[in-house]
Amino acid sequence: MAQSTSKLTPKKIEAIKKELLAVKEKLMMTTKDSDSFHIDRNELSDYLDEANVNIQVNQLHRFRNREIFYLKKINQALDRIERDEFGKCQDCDSDISFERLMARPTAELCIKCKEEAEINESSKIKRSSSIGKTIDDIGGASL
Numbered sequence: 374m375a376q377s378t379s380k381l382t383p384k385k386i387e388a389i390k391k392e393l394l395a396v397k398e399k400l401m402m403t404t405k406d407s408d409s410f411h412i413d414r415n416e417l418s419d420y421l422d423e424a425n426v427n428i429q430v431n432q433l434h435r436f437r438n439r440e441i442f443y444l445k446k447i448n449q450a451l452d453r454i455e456r457d458e459f460g461k462c463q464d465c466d467s468d469i470s471f472e473r474l475m476a477r478p479t480a481e482l483c484i485k486c487k488e489e490a491e492i493n494e495s496s497k498i499k500r501s502s503s504i505g506k507t508i509d510d511i512g513g514a515s516l
């Protein structure tokens with residue numbers, strides 16, 4: 374039976390959901406470390422210079438931001454599966470191809486809208502170099 378490989382079936386969604394849950398579990402393990410660091414921070418500030426603690430927290434945030442950002446994306450993707458909206462472009466409501474979803478299960482936009490968003494994003498960076506770095510950091514983690 375000839376079937377379009379781009380079509381999402383409940384079975385394919387189930388496979389993606391499993392993958393998302395596995396990645397989520399892994400990320401939860403790593404982000405848990407940053408939570409305990411926040412608790413330690415109050416104790417540490419009694420002994421360490423506050424600025425020094427801040428530097429450590431900032432460094433940790435830089436490492437963790439990507440994970441936390443991705444975790445949010447995964448939760449949103451799982452949400453969309455629950456709401457039966459998974460695989461729909463958040464922008465134009467057209468179907469996101471199964472191949473794209475397999476490569477990026479957290480994709481919220483179809484390839485066309487994603488490309489448009491990326492063009493907008495890069496022109497934003499060019500316009501403002503000061504916030505450009507922040508946007509670039511977020512963009513790098515965007516999936």
Ligand SMILES: [Zn+2]
Binds near residue numbers: 463465466482483485
């Ligand atoms: Zn779209």
